[in-house]
Amino acid sequence: MSHATRPDPAELAKLPVEGPSFDELRAKLDPVVARYPARAGAMLPVLWVVQRARGGWLHPQSIREVADYLHVPQAHVEGVITFYTMFKDHPVGREVVMVCKTLSCRLRGAQDVIDALEDRYGIEMGGTTADRRFTIETGECLGLCDMAPCMLVGKDRFGDLTPESAVKHLEERR
Amino acid sequence: MPAVEVSRLLKGAPPVGKRQTLDEYRAAGGYEALRKGLGMTPEQITQAVIDSGVRGRGGAGFPAGRKWTFVPKNTGKPVYLAVNGDESEPGCFKDRQIMERVPHLLIEGAILACRAIGAQTAYIYVRGEYPSCIGNLEAAVEEARAAGILGSDVLGSGWRCDVWVHSGAGAYICGEETGMLSSIEGGRGYPRIKPPFPAVEGLWRSPTIINNVETIANVTLIVRDGADAWKSAGDADTPGTRLVGISGHVVRPCHVEIDPAKTTLRELIYDHAGGIWKGRKLKAVIPGGSSVPVLPATQIDVPFTYGAVKAAGSLAGAAGVIVMDDTTCMVDALLNLMEFYHHESCGQCTPCREGTGWLEKLVRRIWSGGGKPEDIALLDRVADTVGGAGAGKTICFLADSAVMPTKSFLKHFRADFERAVAEGGSPVWKARASRRKPAAHAGAR
Ligand SMILES: Cc1cc2nc3c(=O)[nH]c(=O)nc-3n(C[C@H](O)[C@H](O)[C@H](O)COP(=O)(O)O)c2cc1C
Ligand code: SF4
Ligand code: FES
Numbered sequence: 001m002s003h004a005t006r007p008d009p010a011e012l013a014k015l016p017v018e019g020p021s022f023d024e025l026r027a028k029l030d031p032v033v034a035r036y037p038a039r040a041g042a043m044l045p046v047l048w049v050v051q052r053a054r055g056g057w058l059h060p061q062s063i064r065e066v067a068d069y070l071h072v073p074q075a076h077v078e079g080v081i082t083f084y085t086m087f088k089d090h091p092v093g094r095e096v097v098m099v100c101k102t103l104s105c106r107l108r109g110a111q112d113v114i115d116a117l118e119d120r121y122g123i124e125m126g127g128t129t130a131d132r133r134f135t136i137e138t139g140e141c142l143g144l145c146d147m148a149p150c151m152l153v154g155k156d157r158f159g160d161l162t163p164e165s166a167v168k169h170l171e172e173r174r
Numbered sequence: 175m176p177a178v179e180v181s182r183l184l185k186g187a188p189p190v191g192k193r194q195t196l197d198e199y200r201a202a203g204g205y206e207a208l209r210k211g212l213g214m215t216p217e218q219i220t221q222a223v224i225d226s227g228v229r230g231r232g233g234a235g236f237p238a239g240r241k242w243t244f245v246p247k248n249t250g251k252p253v254y255l256a257v258n259g260d261e262s263e264p265g266c267f268k269d270r271q272i273m274e275r276v277p278h279l280l281i282e283g284a285i286l287a288c289r290a291i292g293a294q295t296a297y298i299y300v301r302g303e304y305p306s307c308i309g310n311l312e313a314a315v316e317e318a319r320a321a322g323i324l325g326s327d328v329l330g331s332g333w334r335c336d337v338w339v340h341s342g343a344g345a346y347i348c349g350e351e352t353g354m355l356s357s358i359e360g361g362r363g364y365p366r367i368k369p370p371f372p373a374v375e376g377l378w379r380s381p382t383i384i385n386n387v388e389t390i391a392n393v394t395l396i397v398r399d400g401a402d403a404w405k406s407a408g409d410a411d412t413p414g415t416r417l418v419g420i421s422g423h424v425v426r427p428c429h430v431e432i433d434p435a436k437t438t439l440r441e442l443i444y445d446h447a448g449g450i451w452k453g454r455k456l457k458a459v460i461p462g463g464s465s466v467p468v469l470p471a472t473q474i475d476v477p478f479t480y481g482a483v484k485a486a487g488s489l490a491g492a493a494g495v496i497v498m499d500d501t502t503c504m505v506d507a508l509l510n511l512m513e514f515y516h517h518e519s520c521g522q523c524t525p526c527r528e529g530t531g532w533l534e535k536l537v538r539r540i541w542s543g544g545g546k547p548e549d550i551a552l553l554d555r556v557a558d559t560v561g562g563a564g565a566g567k568t569i570c571f572l573a574d575s576a577v578m579p580t581k582s583f584l585k586h587f588r589a590d591f592e593r594a595v596a597e598g599g600s601p602v603w604k605a606r607a608s609r610r611k612p613a614a615h616a617g618a619r
Contacts, residue, residue, distance in 0.1 A: 035338045036360075037252070037378055043360030044343055048302075070360070083362040083520075084343035086302045098303065102264045103464060103510050104421035104496055115610065140346060140514055141264035141464075142303050145421035145494070146428055155305040 007090050009060055015091065018055035022065040025053060029069065039070050043080055046070065047087055056096070057088040085139075093128045097170065098139035099151040105141075109162070110149040114138065116163030117170070133174055177445030180407060180433050182415050183391055187275040193310040196317040199278040205323060207398035211286045212331045214397075219290035223393060225401035227413040231268075232258050232349075232386030233463065233492040235412075235480045238393075242383060244373035245291050251380040255288050255296035256358060256372075259311075259387045260342060260349035262301055263463035264514060265494030268417035269387035271429055273300060273307035276391070277314035283393040285328065285335050291383050295336050298387075299354050302343040311339045346518035350570045351384040352376075353520065364520055365570035386492075388417055409435035412479035416493055420447040423454065423499035432478060434490075439474040439483070443497055454499040458587065462491020464511050465575035467582035468504075488582070504587035505594045506602040508579060509537045515576035526573035529560030533580055540591055542607075543599030550591050554584050 028049055033042040046069070050062050058066075058081055067074040081087040088096075099117065101110050114125060117136055121129045128135045134153075144150040147159020151166065158169045186202045188194055199205070211219055224239030245253055257280070261269040272280055284296045300308050315337055318324045326334045340358055347353040348363035355376050357363040376382020392414055396404045405413045412434045421427040425448030432442070439461055443449065450456050456471040461478075466489040476482040483490040498507060512534040521527040536553045539545050557580040561573040568574070584591065594600045599607075 035336070038359070040360035041358060041378075044341060044357065048341055048343070072360075076361070079362055080360070084302070084345050086344035101510075102514055103460075103507060104265055104427070106510050107422045107496075107498060107502065107507070111606075139303065139344075140517065141262065141266075143261050143267040143270050143301070145265055145267055145419060145496075148421055148427060152303060152305075155309070157306075 012090060013060040015059065017059045017061050019053045022050075022062075022069070025050060026069075028053075033070075040072050040076075043070060043072075043077070044084075047077075047081065051087060056092050056094070057090060063089075091128075091132075093132050093135035095134055095154045095173070097134050097136040097151055097153050098142065099125070099136065099166070100140070100142045100144065100149060101138040102141035104145035105149040108148045112163050113149050113151070113161045113166045116167055120167045134170060177430075177441060178433065178436060179446075180415050180431050182395060182407070182431065183279065183388065183417060184271060184276065184431050187271070190271070190275065191306070192275065193313065194276050194278060196278060196314065196321060199276070203398075204278055205282055205329070207394045208282050208285055208323070209329060211289055211397045212329060212333070216290045216292060219286060219397060222396055222401050223290065226392075226396045226404045227401075227410070228389060228392050228396060228404075229412065229480065230386055231388035231392075231416070231492070233263070233465070233489075235490070238385055238389050241373060241385070242287075242291050244371065245381045245383060246374055249381060252295070253291055253293040254377040254380055254382040255284060255291060255293045256351075256354060256377065256382055256384045257284055257296060257298040257387060257390050258349060258351065258354060258384055259298055259300040259304070259307065260346075260354060261304070261387070261492075262346040262349045263465060263492050263494060264511070265419065265421060265460065265496040266463045266492045267419045267421075268429055268493055270304060270307055271417060272387050272391050273298075273304065274310050277307075277311045278318065279391045279394050280311070280387055281314055281318055281324070281337055283390040284337050285324070286393050286397050287383070287385065287390055288335050288337075289333070291381075293383070294334050295338070297338050297340045297358050297377075299340050299342060299348065299358060301348070302341055308339060308341050315339060345520075346514075347520045347570070347572060350572065353570065354384065355382065362520070364522055365572075367569050407433045407435075409477075409479060411435075411481040412490075416478060416490075418442060418446075418478065418493040418495060420495045420497065422495075422497035423451050423502070424497050425449050425451050434478040437478050439469075439476055439478060439486075439495070442478060442495055443474065447495075447497070450497070450499050452499070454501060456497065457500040457502050458498040458504065458507075460488075460494075460496040460498075460579070462489045463494035464496065464514065465571075465578060466491045467578050468586060469582075470586045503594070503600045503602050504583050504590040505537065505541050505600045508583045509534070509541045509600075511579050512537050512576065515572065519572060523568040523573065525560050526568045526576075529556065529573060530576050532556050533560065533576060537580075540594050541600045542603050543594075545591075545595040545599075547592075547595055549595065550584065550588065553580065553591075557581050557584075
């Protein structure tokens with residue numbers, strides 16, 4: 001499990017924390033914690049709620065607050081975040097685009113789609129568009145092989161992509 | 175034989191993208207199996223599942239009823255059910271059909287399974303890349319709770335049962351059953367050494383049964399119709415229907431529910447999926463998701479049962495059929511898979527962490543024109559060092575899952591590797607190198 005280069009945590013800590021305060025989030029989090037016999041079980045759902053509510057990534061302050069809330073060391077929370085590709089420990093675009101690069105999609109032209117997006121936005125996969133609208137990354141088999149090649153944009157899926165249609169779908173969302 | 179679809183699990187299912195509501199599900203007889211099950215003893219439910227012979231649909235095909243009997247009695251600890259909806263195996267998209275379209279069928283099966291194994295809490299683990307499944311399952315759980323189907327008094331029986339949806343966050347290894355347990359407990363998805371098996375010591379060191387989504391959805395049908403009626407599809411080896419996904423170089427990539435004893439791999443490809451695209455010919459097929467051995471075109475006249483596909487040299491696995499046409503460079507296809515396994519290795523075991531990296535590097539060397547003739551034998555040897563079916567060198571099966579494709583690609587398609595060595599790389603790499611900087615290959619990171 002590897003992550004793209006991570007910006008300096010000290011620099012990240014200087015960024016403002018977007019969204020609600022942690023106390024405001026508690027009302028949403030407490031019922032989730034109650035689903036698990038041990039507080040730490042709620043780790044993934046809690047991180048999801050916090051990440052969504054606070055600009056799509058987990059600020060160093062969020063990490064500290066989640067650790068306190070779940071009664072685990074901060075290093076544990078960091079370990080979890082770096083293991084899962086969908087948790088972000090640095091700022092990302094307003095939506096994350098996952099372009100499938102795995103076999104069924106590759107067989108039907110995923111590489112051309114990836115090339116087209118890299119060219120259109122002048123970034124490499126994993127990068128964020130200049131206007132911070134999208135972070136575009138590759139993903140492993142999205143379970144949409146019947147619509148290969150495909151991508152997931154936030155919660156929406158797009159299939160039977162061509163280089164042109166992939167760009168068009170993103171442009172239409174701006 | 176013409177393409178025959180059977181309709182059991184997906185009977186009455188709305189089209190892809192839509193969800194069957196509680197009212198719709200009930201109008202079609204939904205939750206009647208639960209009512210029936212509440213009138214049965216846990217042993218009777220377990221016996222029905224044993225009698226059905228249903229085998230786990232997550233890949234390994236272990237008999238579900240037998241697994242349930244491994245739960246120790248009277249330990250004083252709670253028992254848990256973990257439903258595996260991680261579905262991250264490349265080529266597989268069958269569980270998505272159930273979770274997204276007929277979530278109540280799964281919830282009903284989960285409650286029945288809880289009843290049978292003595293659990294009162296089930297977690298349905300859904301991969302993070304399935305937002306539609308997560309949303310639809312959560313909505314269905316809410317409906318069921320509001321209707322008194324879940325919660326402290328299941329259908330007025332006085333028995334409590336809760337089902338929670340637990341979203342993953344992008345890690346293939348969380349589909350491995352003990353990796354999933356680590357993830358539900360809130361940690362990195364590290365698989366655990368077995369024994370102890372999860373049925374004895376699973377979630378929070380309590381007895382835990384892990385079953386695939388399709389396995390659990392079938393429990394609803396087994397209780398509803400009885401084991402004998404349920405067994406009328408399939409054969410003694412593979413009773414019941416199977417949900418299969420077909421993708422890759424076919425005219426019509428699709429999913430289909432079949433009678434595995436009456437449908438061959440050839441029919442899946444040529445009838446259900448419309449044959450090979452662009453008027454080309456079949457070269458290779460991976461029948462059960464990316465972790466199983468690849469088959470050459472000559473091996474597809476077999477029914478889609480566990481036993482028959484195994485006899486043909488592969489595994490029906492998780493029923494993700496990946497089809498490759500005669501223009502496919504098998505070096506390129508294998509590189510894609512090795513990138514996947516290397517990326518998804520959790521890193522706990524040296525043979526896996528390092529070995530999947532070596533495999534990827536060696537295949538990439540051959541792919542990009544740097545391969546020497548002896549590299550092909552080297553690749554074969556490295557694969558043996560990393561693992562293989564039943565090699566048992568690592569905590570979990572991921573390492574072996576990378577080895578099975580490697581060995582079988584070399585066995586059946588060695589010529590492609592020899593050509594890539596002799597001709598300065600895979601045709602895919604050569605075409606790309608002439609257009610772009612090679613480093614821009616998506617697998618470079
Ligand atoms: C690397 C790896 C990944 C796996 N991924 C999945 C998966 O995504 N879904 C699944 O149901 N089983 C998966 N399995 C199999 C599970 O470990 C387990 O056997 C299965 O969920 C048990 O359910 P079943 O008996 O009903 O099939 C995976 C196994 C391995 C080794
Ligand atoms: S075999 Fe690989 S994925 Fe499985 S536990 Fe070991 S390192 Fe992790
Ligand atoms: S390989 Fe792309 S969705 Fe499955």
